[in-house]
Amino acid sequence: MNGLVIEKPLPTADGDSQAFWEGLRSGRLLLQHCADCGHVQYYQQRICRQCQSDNLQLKPASGKGTIHSYSVVYRAPGPAFKDDVPYAVLLVDLEEGPRMVSSLVGKDFDALDFDAPLTLKIIQINDEVSLPCFELAINELHSS
Ligand SMILES: [Zn+2]
Structure with a gap:
């Protein structure tokens, strides 16, 4: 069983995405909801891609x-x-x-x-x- 193990490239968490990866570890896919315009975005950013607000909340999908x-x-x-x-x-x-x-x-x-x-x-x-x-x-x- 201890053959050659080839590591797959895996994502690494950075500042913006840390909460996202923690969410997945606890079984939740977190999405960013903009509290100002209602836009929902998947990959984590500091601001809303629709209205540039930074009033984003993480909610499980x-x-x-x-x-x-x-x-x-x-x-x-x-x-x-x-x-x-x-x-x-x-x-x-x-x-x-x-x-x-x-x-x-x-x-x-x-x-x-x-x-x-x-x-x-x-x-x-x-x-x-x-x-x-x-x-x-x-x-x-x-x-x-
Ligand atoms: Zn927005």
Whole structure:
């Protein structure tokens, strides 16, 4: 089991995104809500991209979204991903509005479709990093 372990590039938290990564570690995908104009944004910034207000509040996402677009990756972008292929990269429209790049949990590629409903599933990678992934919401009907 102790073969060659190739580390994947993982995100590192900086000042703006620290609360975001902490949120994921505790099982929540945090979105920034602008208290002035109501705009909701996904990746953390110091100001609202709509009205430049800094009056932003972090609130957990509902975890519901739909597929805006997707792509199944058959060729690993690097050796660290060799064991993962094939996998699906998703462009997800969150219920709250923001669009984010994510990846599919599982390999049910035939079920992928535009506007298909998704459910957030936060996957713990290590002690520091948990990543927001999604699974097809229809899977819930099949699992008992
Ligand atoms: Zn705003």
